[in-house]
Amino acid sequence: MAPSENQLKSPVSVWFIVFDELCERFNYFGLRTIIVLYLSSILNYSDDDSTLIYHSFVLLSYFMPLWGAILADSYWGKFKTIIRLSIVYAIGNVILTGASIADNFTLNVQRNMSILGLILIAIGTGGIKPCVCTFGGEQFKLPEQQDQLATFFKRFLAGIDVAVIISTFFVPELRKSVHCFGKDTCFPLAFGVLSSLMIASIVIFILGRKLYVKRKPENNVIFGTFGCIFYAIRKKCTFSSSSDTVPHWLDLASDKYSQTQISDTKSVLEVVYIYIAYPIFWALYEQQGSRWTFQATLMNGKIDGVDWVIKPEQMHTITPLFSLMLILSSDYILFPLLKKIGIQNSIQKLILGCSLTSVAFLFAASLHYKIFGESTVIPSGEGQFNVYNSLHCNVHINSSLLYNDTIGSTGLSNFKYTPMSDKEIVNITLTLNNSCNPYISYGKLDTNVTVSRGKSISYLLTTTAVNKTVILRPIKHYDDFMKPKNGRPIIRILLGDDVNINEPFALVSTGKKSPLSYHYNISSFASENFKQVPFGKYNLTRGEEVISSDINLIPATIYTLVIHTNDQNLLESKLYVADKGNYLHIIWQAPQYLCMVIAEVAFIVTTIEFSYTQAPPRIKSFVSACYSMTQSIGNLLVIVSISALSFNKQVHEYLFFAGIMLADTLLLVYLGWNYKYKSFQQHIDGNSDDSKNVWKNTK
Known part of the structure; x- marks a missing residue:
């Protein structure tokens, strides 16, 4: 007897998909972990330029899924799309590895080779991104294997987390602990290992080719979705009166498109409507690999009693490590705990993730403020001057306009004064004590200093080389109390x-x-x-x-x-x-990372299952691509904010992102208030029933 539908076994083919994803994600996240330091330390880009290039790379990586989805759903199919774009991916890795070795070339050539490698990697990883997870989902028959599908998603994400844990810890060790080509780093070794893993992922995926359920692409299914939307919009604008007679504006396209296409398009738009709030989350989440890494470079990673230092990029290991623990225990600990406090459905979990992301950036801002410590601010109406005493004796400064002070041997004194004009000359008298007798002019020295409003200038009390005459020499430039943004x-x-x-x-x-x-x-x-x-x-x-x-x-x-x-x-x-x-220990970054871990599990895990289950079977890759596009837009927001807003202080930038994340959380509350959940039929042979939506009463 054939087994009943309730006894369907989980397909073996999904394990090849899980291990393929593990190797590919090892490559991608290992690369992302070290690339910003490669750009700044080897290619000599500034911190801001390195951040812009990093987020441009991530932007392209999450923009390409749209085209990968078009190729997969309408032309090549998911299997061929994954194979072909993975080869492009591997070629990009090889070029980047070669660029890191090419010290004999000019810096511009090395930069151009690296950028070309990153572009090919972005095309490859982005192109296969919407295909791998959905290709795994197509191996199941729904709704009979809904629980097994959920288990697959957990294994899929666990495989990603395992890859990220190992790569974010191991790759920085290759980068820093090994020395090659006369440098105290070895980026070529790190990039070479990653290239090998990408080639391994291609081999693993091909090995399972005879076991896969391969859904045939439907010609122009994605273009048909766009066509349905634009045709309905055109009819609504042209025949505005007729739009009042249909339940939904997309029904205006019924004379050209089937009910299946219209129904699927409605479902897609409702999911994409929720995606409006996603880009801000990604704008913050992706900065773990850029701004947070640069923050970690300002911190002390030394472990007492151990001859080992935590590398700045190794703090990324916290995120996948605790994420994996939460994913594995989510059904027993996290989600039951959330349920007790009233957080049950997908939208509520997404709101929690957004809220914790805002908190994470508040932690980052507080930590950065502590790292930068004191900061001198001179009132606009006040002027200051400093006197550095290079003599090995005490010097007393006296003036009718200033408070009197004694500068100790090789000491420093700061004086504040409110000038009557923009610049004012103040007469002072320096009295050298008895221990200054080796110097000429032992006794008193009458001289002048210049005080400027809102500025500080320094003077050096020194002696001439010829006869040891004491002089008070002004420093050539005003004092600069503006700390660099890079710390x-x-x-x-x-x-x-x-x-x-x-x-x-x-x-x-x-x-x-x-x-x-x-x-x-x-x-x-x-x-x-x-x-x-x-x-x-x-x-x-x-x-x-x-x-x-x-x-x-x-x-x-x-x-x-x-x-x-x-x-x-x-x-x-x-x-x-x-x-x-303040030279703080790097472990002080843990609170912001832990907040981001919980946010990741609450937001990303929920979104993957939400996107797949709420998407019509015919165009799941397209919905996955739209989801990836939100990540691309999020990175674009980072690029625009850095380029256009140009914050002078990193603390202000962190607070800005925390603020817009809070506003975005409120937007998500509004967007998800009336969302209705749906379910679809999907058969093991890859074909689907006519997309009949089953509406639930749950909001």
Whole structure:
């Protein structure tokens, strides 16, 4: 006897699809994990430009599903579409790997090769994206195997999470822990491993070719959907009176399109109507691979007692790891818990996901504010000046217009004054104490300083090289208290007048295994301007001689390094700190990632099942492509916000996205208020019944 419909076994073919997706997602997310650092550190793009390229790549990746769906549903079929575009995908990986090795080429050639590789990867991954999951769904007979289909979706997503967990942890180790081609990183090895995984995914998928249920494409089914929509719109605009006699405006197309096409189009539009709120979610979600990665580069990943450092991009491992745990326990823990607090249907879970995403960005903003720490703000009517004392004695400053103060040996004092005009000259008297007797002009020095409204200027108390005469020399430029958006420390170097500027001074980073260590000649600081440098430990050298070995620069901090000679005519230096940032441990990113994990499970898992079950069988790939298009639009919003709004502070950008996410959550509440859920018939042979919608009363 043939088994009853209730005893249908889960098709073996879906395991080939799951493992194919596992390898492909390992490739894609491993690439996304390190690509933004490859763009900034190897191709020398700025942080903002790297972010724009990253989101442009993701944008194209989620724009291509529309064309992949057209090819799959109307021309090639899903099986051939997956095979052919996967080959394009693999070629892109090979080109990107070659570009990372091509150091003998010019930077522009290396950049162009990398961009070409990324474009081909985006075309490949985007083209197959709407096909793989729906191709797996077509292996089941619905509604008889609805529970098995739900299990497949969980396994499918679990496979993705396993791939992401391994790739987001393992690929950064290949990138950073291995050194090749004279560098302290090895992007070629990381990209090469990913290329191998993509080739493996093609082989695995082909191995199951004889087991698959292959639904034949229906000619122009997607174009027919668009045609039905535009034909009904044209009739509604042309014959406005006739639209009052039909239940739905799409019924105006009944003279040209079948009831099946019209019914399917209605169902598609109702799902896409909910998708209106999706792009904002993706605009925030995708920044884990760009803005959050750059935030992590400003943090300390050292694990005490272990000779290992958490790489900035390895924080992405938190998301798939906890996501996998939540997915596996969702039917027993997460969803029953949500049900107890009144969150039961798909729309309610989507709203929860959006809300938690907004909270995640509030956490990110708070953390970034803490990293950047203090910030000097000079009132518009006030002026300030600083005096750096390079002498090894105390100096008292006296003025009838200022409060009196004593600057300690090699100390610093800040003075505030309210000038009567934009610029005002203030007379001051410097009194050197007895320990200053090695210097000429021991006693009192009358001089002037200039105070400007809303600005700060610095002076260096130093001695001349010839006769050790004490002078108060103004620094060439006003003080700059604007911290760079990328969080790098900024430093200026001031040379005392008693120092020979022609000597080979340099600021050299320590602890680098690569011969290409950061090396800054002091001549590059001759203008006495602030300059961005990577944070870390540095030595101040003169030729082979190390003058100072304790220069430790932390993120988001303003430094002034003064080089001078002491009483014995020996060189020495002192590092002054202003507006100090905080070098926090990278684990402080965990709260924002955990919020995003719950948001991902509540939003993405729900959306995948919602999109598949609410889509007519004939055009499921098209609905999947529309879903992917929302991700593309979300990345476009990030690109526009960075290009057009140009936030000076990253904290403000995070708060902006948290705010629009909150507004988007309210929009989703409005859109989903009256949504009615539907069910469709789908047979194991890939054919479908006439799309008769079964309306439920649940909202």
